Amino acid sequence: xxxxxxxxxxxxxxxxxxxxxxxxxxxxxxxxxxxxxxxxxxxxxxxxxxxxxxxxxxxxxxxxxx
Amino acid sequence: xxxxxxxxxxxxxxxxxxxxxxxxxxxxxxxxxxxxxxxxxxxxxxxxxxxxxxxxxxxxxxxxxxxxxxxxxxxxxxxxxxxxxxxxxxxxxxxxxxxxxxxxxxxxxxxxxxxxxxxxxxxxxxxxxxxxxxxxxxx
Numbered sequence: 001x002x003x004x005x006x007x008x009x010x011x012x013x014x015x016x017x018x019x020x021x022x023x024x025x026x027x028x029x030x031x032x033x034x035x036x037x038x039x040x041x042x043x044x045x046x047x048x049x050x051x052x053x054x055x056x057x058x059x060x061x062x063x064x065x066x
Numbered sequence: 067x068x069x070x071x072x073x074x075x076x077x078x079x080x081x082x083x084x085x086x087x088x089x090x091x092x093x094x095x096x097x098x099x100x101x102x103x104x105x106x107x108x109x110x111x112x113x114x115x116x117x118x119x120x121x122x123x124x125x126x127x128x129x130x131x132x133x134x135x136x137x138x139x140x141x142x143x144x145x146x147x148x149x150x151x152x153x154x155x156x157x158x159x160x161x162x163x164x165x166x167x168x169x170x171x172x173x174x175x176x177x178x179x180x181x182x183x184x185x186x187x188x189x190x191x192x193x194x195x196x197x198x199x200x201x202x203x204x205x
Contacts, residue, residue, distance in 0.1 A: 003170035
């Protein structure tokens with residue numbers, strides 16, 4: 001297996017893991033929070049809100065401008 | 067009074083959506099490392115800041131009471147899977163970032179760039195990014 005194929009496989013497994021965690025979290029008696037609720041929990045704190053806002057700004061700058 | 071509030075919120079949502087679609091359309095015609103791309107991203111920041119400013123009086127964040135702090139302990143347990151996933155993803159991103167060539171070790175950015183080449187996909191990515199930002203400032 002080439003490095004390129006291995007890297008693609010790891011990214012695909014990670015994407016599936018994120019999706020599966022969200023699906024499991026949406027079950028009625030899930031032990032984990034959904035992603036939206038994790039974000040909500042982070043924004044309870046001022047520092048969390050600032051970190052998330054800065055992360056969002058960086059993401060847009062990185063993907064669309066630089 | 068309540069009806070006026072509903073109308074104001076509806077007008078607010080329509081204006082925000084229209085501005086978002088207009089910005090995404092503009093963004094779909096821009097390319098990285100140009101002043102037009104910088105301007106569109108800066109305009110998106112301005113929209114998010116304006117929304118955050120306009121909602122500052124209506125969004126109430128709970129104070130850190132003992133009950134809430136106890137809830138935080140439970141919260142830690144209920145977010146373990148997400149934290150583990152985030153750590154693994156960031157570790158893999160860093161490993162890819164320091165390895166070369168990029169074709170064999172793609173980072174998240176290089177993967178996004180592959181899907182980001184057409185005007186339509188670029189516009190859709192911009193809508194998704196803007197919607198995420200506006201959701202963050204609205205919660």
